[in-house]
Amino acid sequence: MIRRETAIVTDPVTVSDPQPTRLVRVEAFALDAAFAAVFGAAVGAPVPAVGKVTDAPAGPVIWAEPKVVLASGDAAALARALAEVAAVSDVAGAWRRIDLKGPGWRGRLMIDGLFDAEDPAFGTGCVAATMLHHAPVMLCPTADDAVAVYVAPSFAGDLHAALSR
Amino acid sequence: MSGGHRLSTGGVIDRSQTLRFRFDGRDYAGHPGDTLASALLASGVRVFGRSFKYHRTRGLLAAGVEEPSALVGAGEGGRFEPNTRATDLHLYDGLVSESQNRWPSLDLDVGAVNQWIAPFIPAGFYYKTFLGPPALWKLYEHVIRAAAGLGRPPQLPDPDRYERRAAFCDVLVVGAGPAGLSAALAAARSGARVALVDLDRRLGGSLLGDPVTIDGQPAKDWIDAAEAELRTRDVRILTRTTAIGYYDHNMVYLAQRVVEPGARTGTDGISQRMWRMRAGRVILAQGAIERPLPFEDNDRPGVMLSGAVRTYLDRFGVAAGERFVLATSGDDAYRTAVRLCDAGLRVDAVLDSRPSEAIDPALLRRARDRCPVETGVRPLRAIGTPRGVTGLEVRAASGTVKYVADVVAVSGGLTPSVHLHMQAGGGLDWDEGRGVFTPTAPRQGQVSVGACAGRFQLADALSDAWRAGLDAAAATGGKPVADTPPRSETWAFADQASAFVPAPGVNPKKVFVDPQNDVTLGDLDLAWREGYRSVEHQKRYTTLGMATDQGKTSNLIGLARLAENEGRPAPQVGLTTFRPPFIPTTLGLWAGEDAGFHVTPLRRTPLYDLHAAFDPPWQAVGYWRRPRAYLRAGETLATAALREARMVRTTVGITDVSTLGKFEVSGPDAAALLERVCATSVSKLAVGRGRYTFMLREDGLVNDDGTVWRLGEDRFLLTSSTGGADRMAGLISYARNVLYPDLRVGAANVQEHYAAIAVAGPRARAVIAAVVEGMVPPRHMSLDRGVVAGVPVLVIAASYSGERAFEVYAPSHQAVAVWTALAEAAEAQEGGLYGLEALEILRVEKGHVETGGEIDGRTSAHDLRLEKMLNPRGGYMGQLAQQRPAFADPDRLQFVGLESLGGPIPEGSMLVERPGFAVQGHVTAAGIRVLEEGFVGLALLKGGRARLGDELLAWSPTRTASARVRVSEPVFHDPAGDRYRD
Secondary structure (H helix, E strand, O other), rough: OOHHHHHHHHOOOOOOOOEOOOOEEEEOOOOOOHHHHHHHHHHHHOOOOOOEEEEEEEEEEEEEOOOOEEEOHHHHHHHOOOOOOOOOOOEEHOOOOEEEOOOOOHHHHEEEEEEOOOOOOOOEEEEEEEOOOOOEEEEEEEOEOOOOOOEOOHHHHHHHHHHOO | OOEEEEEEOOOOOOOOOOEEEEOOOOEEEOOOOOOOOHHHHOOOOOOEOOOOOOOOOEEOOOOOOOOOOOEEEEEOOOHOOEEHHHHHHHHOOOOEEEEOOOOEEOOOHHHHHHOHHHHOOOOHHHHHHHHHHHHHHHHHHHHHHHHHOOOOOOOOOOOOOEEEEEEEEEEEOOOOHHHHHHHHHHHHOOOOEEEEOOOOOOHHHHHOOOOEEOEEEEHHHHHHHHHHHHHHHHEEEEEEEEEEEEHHEEEEEEEEEEOOOOOOOOOOOOOEEEEEEEEEEEEEOEEEEEEOOOOEOOOOOOEEEEEHHHHHHOOOOOOOOEEEEEOOOOOOHHHHHHHHHOOOOOEEEEOOOHHHHHOHHHHHHHHHHHOEEEEEOOOEEEEEOOOOEEEEEEEOOEEEEEEOOOOOEOOEEEEEEHHHHHHHHOOOEEEEEOOEEEOOOOOOOOOOHHHHHHOOHHHHHHHHHHHHHHHHHHHHHOOOOOOOOOOOOOOOOOOHHHHOOOOOHHHHHHHEEOOOOEEEHHHHHHHHHHHOOHHHHHHHHHHHOOOOOOOOHHHHHHHHHHHHHOOOOOOHHOOOOOOOOOOOOOOOHHOOOOOOHHHHOOOOOHHHHHHHHOOEEEEEOEEEEEEEEOOOOOOOOHHHHHHHHHHHOOOOOOEEEOEEEEEEEEEHHHHHHHHHHHOOOOOOOOOOOEEEEEEEOOOEEEEEEEEEEEEEEOEEEEEEEEOOOHHHHHHHHHHHHOOOOOOOOOEEEOOOOOEEEEEEEHHHHHHHHOOOOOOOOOOOOOEEEEOOOOOEEEOOOOOOOOOOOEEEEEEEEHHHHHHHHHHHHHHOOOEEOOHHHHHHHHHHOOOOOOOOOOOOOOOOOOOOOOOOOOOOOOOOOOHHHHHOOOHOOOEEEEEEEHHHHHHHOOOOOOOEOOOOOOOOEEEEEEEEOOOOOEEEEEEEEEEEOOOOOOOOEEOOOOOEEEEEEEEEEOOOOOOOOHHHOO
């Protein structure tokens, strides 16, 4: 059961400008104990479960696909460390991050969205890949009153404008 | 007869406030809680508009969204909204409204002449105009087109916003009448996440106009208590919100009026909102719609539905007239008669078509205590003028009798609103006794309760809905409560189906079924005689049910008439399909935010702002925008493109190719994966080298093309076309995750990680040498890494233009500095920027195939002259399928070049021997020679590879352009490839 507010959310939200990221794509050759061990040692955080985000010293580690996570850090160093268990690609330029802060972020994401961002079970430590204002995005709540929206740079300008309306 | 007026007491309106509004240029006043219909009725207005075809005067028939006649235009300027039901427009201060379909005025309407030529314009008359001499259609067309359409569209841009919003719930209850409220209370108390929507401004539905008691309280108090409880239980309550469409997987579209039609918006500028509500379970409680009775001139202003008369009285405190006659075939009208009498209004008679023994004695007695009741009486015709009804002529046992009245309240039974149930794929049962379709066989677990399920008794509706609410909550994880459902008094209901048939002797040509489109019983009979015996054909031939009300009050009467003519029961005749939207909606609501600049999302390359500074003409490439050319003063697009192409052929040019698809494939099995995805060999590539490649679909046809580069022993970069980038991403993911999941490989889409800048021309090498620190420009189809303006870059030597060329890849967020450095270096070499038009001219002259042009989803590797590049070891996707015999057909469309023997070759034109002869192929691309004289093109031609030297006509009749062409090899520029090499 999920409780929710009845009214349209009008709580304030601040929308940051799109910022570059340091994301590195890690694709496991196999989701096994060897990968988990090497990944944990290299990244400093466990492999996130499906739909989850874990915190690592260099930044968030985001579950992206069944065998793919997005970590933060130096791509070349990670590639060396994970060479036996995973393919590593620098995708820092492929993502921008827009931060929404304020109690109204859930309602803001329902506008021209498809995902149930008002579900309280979707909170800090979760990630969802969905569409928002026609743009493919990843949503990562970072606090009770904040969410990070990851989007491809080509869509970032339009999405930022739409979120800021 | 003065028409309607406001009573001194009663109604749920705020009499302490006055709202001013205009209708057809005259000032009126009403109160908060009024609709435009109730306020005008209270002001004595009887005529609201004109019908579509015959321009007959139209008054109010109903009090809700089913109203077919009282359509108005609301608002001014860009906010003007035509075809708005006066009954569904809640009054606001400053409302400006007007009647429609009349000229020059509602009282004096030139179009009313159509009534006198009615015999010449029967149902389907416009179809018959096609039977006459074709030349006459030129005449008819203008007349019919001028007459088509109802209302006038706004002439100015809409200043308001329309929002689209997603929402989710466990239980969605559609309709907040007694059944809906009961269901919502049960579901909410059981812990479900509930949404309750209603098209009205306030909750209560039919209870707002019905002085009944529920749980011992007056209905209005019970509504208030229910709403208060629902709000405390966090139920999402959306008023002025209509469920307009029920789609698969319990997706229900809800149209919300944030402000009334034509009204100014609030600070957020939002006029309407479209909710896309995904529900675990849906409970439909939409109520029922009363049917009118069939008699002559039943469309006169003042002929109203009995329930509507009661609603105006009890909800708005408005008497619809001075003297009332009620004609009915059932019990519900008795309630109206009792209420009118109790309000001190004059009811001259209740005229019931049933014999007295068929009527509940208590009901009959209760009415007769207040007014005369005649039984076994059937209405023949409404008496009156275009300004309104003045009486009713009926057939009684004693003969024909005339009653004086300014309101004839009619009740032909109730039709359950099964629209959403049908949209959800549900079936219907026919109840012969009551003449109604009731919902059955829900396909998505939807439940209909109350009147829309054919349960007209209030007590039944409350208890059924309660149970449905508990069940829906349980189905979505809630715990049903043990409370008892709300209880109410009961009324007798025994409506009968005989109301579908007019009394003997009534002229069917004067009995209106669809008062908006002026469809009569006579029209339905004519359609049937002319062979339109399917209910769907009858609908389209007569336009019955095709008006803005979608036949809410008329469909069943029309169906019954067809069944009668066919001599078959109604269920065998069938029912037309109810499609979304349930009520008319504005286009703005569907568009949402996707209007103006945001009509589609805009994908910007990392260099977009630099291009935009030149204000270039843009080319839409999917959601991307790319500059077509960088025009100088006095240049046209064509001259600019030719200048830029010549610049590339003679010095150097740079262009933004960031939109290309790019994939980084890495891992021990990277080559193995690519040899399955690409149809060319890959594994033999040396590190630092690249090659042209193409990919097949599983059916053997070419999917896309690009280049593949070996960045390291286990690391490759694969590029593909802009248009095919998303398709390639899907193909690679499919290959990686579905076909070959065990490969030790990763495949990353790096399309947006890298910006890409092409540097092309005889001096491209000099530009690279000048800009990239510490690099000897790599030779053709080789790569190297370097630094430009402090940014690490990857430089690959590949050419699309036919000149020595490079592509410089840089992280997208650092690309601007790289572009700037390259542009300055190119300028120093007497070069500059070039756009897509020049790119196209260059590639056509070089004979490169392009995705979307020659790679059109129908061509094979052989068709495109690529078969020699196929990997001889095989093993790639599509290999087996391309061995199908059809692929060896010599008459397949094959890739060729075209040399013009005259002027420009029309792009997209067909290739023929002569005009009118069989089409042999088509021109896929064409352009001017860059440095030489003449025009060339590329084409797909039947058996083209064996037809070099043939002369054909490139013919475009739609553009009245043509050119004689000679079939040739497709490479016109540097066939040996000497210019690639230093």
